[in-house]
Amino acid sequence: MANVTGLEGVVAADTDISLVDGENGRLVYRGYGAKELAVAKRFEEAAFLLWNGRLPERDELEQAEKRMATHRELPEPIARILDALPPAAPVMSALQTAIAALGALEGDQWPPTAARAERLTAIVPTIIAYWARKAKGLPAVQPEPRLGHAANYLYMLTGRRPEEAHVQALNAYLILCMEHGLNASTFAGRVILSTQSDMTSAVCGAVGAMKGPLHGGAPSEVVAMLEAIGTKERAEPWMRSVLERGGRLMGFGHRIYKTKDPRAEALREVTLRLTGRDPAFDLAVFVEQTAIRLLEEYKPGRRLYTNVEFYAAAILRAVRIPAELFTPTFTAGRMAGWTAHLLEQASVNRIFRPQSVYTGPMPLAEGGEPERNATR
């Protein structure tokens, strides 16, 4: 059997959860366009959809929101464990430690349940906010039961009631991060769960995969670009000088999406609705329009469109989430997709066990010659 490096193109699972269609620029969550969900639904509704395969009725949503509000509280022993970690530890490591400790504290086990998915998804923003404030020497802010998932995250980070525009923007971002097929972290989680391990352990593995820069992304380069540009007047000369030097504009172009990335489109739509109320959004929209025009001029026919990193950076910057929290915030959204995949894996479970090809030395045979490796 041929070895496929990186398993590119290998189908490792059937899924009802999402379709990633790079040629046609479509991202579908259980029959609904992710873009439509992001602009019209709350995080809790979209997560319910991923876990249950259908949108909630009004009373089901109310119940789910109440449960998530309860689940958002950080147990005291987990806070103590976070306090014991060195402040310089990476936030993704702190998150992974806290989730693992939660499993030990609460005794998670096979098979995974939707209740556990809710519990884990609800608590992740609390852990991130607790850690972020601790790192700055600030006291923790308790979750506010009357606020939803996105609003609570901003509230716990800042201690202030967030602006509605910021809540809408972050809500859309979190929904668009929720799910993207069998990416490395989702696959890692499914592999762990396939051993009949518990959901918490699988999520810890997924967080570990997300921590790597090849997966968790680095929209901070886009932030650096937006900050270097600074004003609308500087946008065109700044980008022209990059393109003249053969450089690249950060946040444009994509290896898979050769048409518009649906996630970038959705984030732009949300951003446009909010433009005018926030100078950071306004600058991002202007920079994008200018960049598209200049890329067509300098790189005609290359099909270079805005990628998700551009608006991820623009939105996170505009809602005042610091760059070091970009990957954890992405993780907070992806929790819903991971846990949905873990429920799906359990429903069709067979342990993952691919093969490897031995390419090392063979023992010496009697004549002193290495034995032949008959498996190659």
Ligand SMILES: CC(C)(COP(=O)(O)OP(=O)(O)OC[C@H]1O[C@@H](n2cnc3c(N)ncnc32)[C@H](O)[C@@H]1OP(=O)(O)O)[C@@H](O)C(=O)NCCC(=O)NCCS
């Ligand atoms: C995302 C990316 C790596 C995809 O690369 P790819 O599909 O393999 O495209 P290629 O690197 O083969 O580039 C194809 C052509 O488009 C140009 N191009 C691609 N992205 C560009 C960009 N963002 N700015 C300027 N030119 C770009 C290349 O210079 C190349 O031009 P050429 O044909 O004259 O040599 C690439 O578009 C890129 O580097 N984008 C900028 C970085 C970025 O946004 N990363 C996301 C995280 S911040």
